[in-house]
Amino acid sequence: MTINEIQDELIEDFSFFEDWMAKYEYIIQLGKELPLIDEVYKTDDLLIKGCQSRVWLRADYIDDRVIFTADSDAIITKGLVSLMIKVLSGQKAEDIVQADLYFIDAIGLKEHLSPTRANGLVAMVKQMKLYAMAFSARY
Template sequence: MTIEDIQAEIVDEFSMFDDWMQRYEYMIELGKSLPLIEEQYKTEDNIIKGCQSKVWVHAELEDDKLVFTADSDAIITKGIIAILIRAFSGQKPKDIIEADTDFIDEIGLKEHLSPTRANGLVSMIKQLKLYAVAYQTQLS
């Protein structure tokens, strides 16, 4: 599946919910299904700067595709990173770099987050794309 296909699927899933309480509950569920980062990667180097809560992300290249694992000490934040990882994990670095993140606006996520969580969301996206740039450089 392409990043765009996965993003469209996420938008469809969120459109099934009538209100934001249901969407938050769904995000918490997504967070519970997140492929968890191994303890050895829960280091200062893997913490995303700019997030109010702690978010660790680890990336590895497998068959020319980036595979992300993550964790957070906050349940909503864990749900947010789960959505991003679902969209980007298992994709080629070049595709991650070129992907837009309009689907975040389509599900209305940014406008329903506190300013600090919205900043954290931007930091998470930036970090995932930075990993992609680093691995793309290795592949070139």
């Protein structure tokens, strides 16, 4: 699936929920399904700068695709990074770099996050795109 197809699917998934409590529960559930980063990678150099919670993000380049794994010590943040991984992991580096992540606004995420969480989400996106840029420059 393309990045936009995945985003469209997420927008549809979120449209089924009546209120933001249900949406938060869904985000937390996604966090529980997150493919966790190996404990050996929970190092300071893999922490995302700009997140209030601790979020570790690792990127690998396998078969011409960027594969992300992550973890966080906060359940909502873990769900947010899980959303980003769902959209971007397994995609080509150039596609990640050029991706317009419109689903964030379409599902109302930004306005329903605290300012610190919204900044953290921006930091996650930035870090994922930086990894993708590095891979596309290298390969």
